[in-house]
Amino acid sequence: MYQILKREGRAKRAVFTTVHGTIQTPVFMNVGTVAAIKGAVSTEDLEKIGTQVELSNTYHLHVRPGDRVIRQLGGLHKFMSWDKPILTDSGGFQVFSLAGLRRIKEEGVYFHSHIDGRKIFMGPEESMQIQSNLASTIAMAFDECPASTAERGYVEASVARTTRWLVRCRQEMARLNGLEDTINKEQLLFGINQGAVFDDIRIDHAKRIAELACDGYALGGLAVGESHEQMYHVIEETVPYLPVDKPTYLMGVGTPANILEAVERGVDFFDCVYPSRNGRHGHLYTNCGKINLFNAKYELDERPIEEGCLCPACRRYSRAYIRHLLKAKEMLGMRLCVLHNLYFYNKMMEEIREALDEGRFASYKKQKLDGMQNEM
């Protein structure tokens, strides 16, 4: 299922086999929260820009159109016409990020819909049921993501609860996968490590969930306000306590530099809204760093976003034209930028894999980082 092909230090080059096909890692999953990559990007586009895994969100799809609707329509793959792997986030993070009115209790979380304000309850069982209805390839455990600034006492209690929730997630997932009418009876479950920036809590939790035999393990609660150094430190300290024979997923991260640093520390799955959100805002990734196409200096720039790039935007259009589209708020502008950014990320992951295959990741990483002067 998960086979390591090559190692360089802690960095892993592997293949993860699923019912929806194999995933070459390290991999960057392209985020399409509501079963759509924002910016008018179709699944047909995803095939063209080298996407291996699409990521959607349990909470968002539960609220609209409703997981039962998607189940009736044959599951997420059929619904959005994407036959490669899909990972669904559990909704745990939304409890944190959409934290308007919410109450976290042992059984789960009560909160309000961001669409119409109605009350919603979601606990481990509900999250698994929704994800089972969505029939994604990989389901994420329902966790709590404490703020990076949370006090130690709170984090300890929260992490203990997240562990209990993981036990319930596994039981419920096993039950659902065994049901006659379940769409994807081989749905995988990834557990999530938490602990804010407290090394010992992170490590204890990693050891604890490693015993629970999940199909993969994620580091959650990072890139939520702490410094890059703190994040790298947590990854470095925690990854050795997660099963090496299972994929490791760093949730919500990050910049190209973040990814290179995390790959070096043993992470092989990533996802982040940066390429798509920044694309919509005209911030584009290049090998020389990030550029803001809204800047006046690109008004007469006839070059592509990046010389030599083979993405749909760079093959045909100039910076000046795309800048005009963005300023005119034409959807095409956003679309081309998102396509470029996702292509850039997917391509970088491909380069990382090649470098690992050939045992030269360290030099590749250095060269890539040196090139990206403006990278934040």
Add this chain to the structure above:
RNA sequence: GUGGGUAUGGCGCAGUUGGCUAGCGCGCCAGAUUGUGGCUCUGGAGGCCGAGGGUUCGAGUCCCUCUAUCCACC
């Protein structure tokens, strides 16, 4: 031609009985954004307040003249 209205940064406007360092929205310029509410936030540049004269300690605000423009009526 007559009567009335309006003239304030690129555009649209606020500016109370005269006291401003002349504001606001959009736009412009730049920056943030990490398991996504196509958002949001943060900075910055840019005005001798149509022109000229007067009253006053003090005028974007009051008076006179002119110019431009809009509306109505001839």
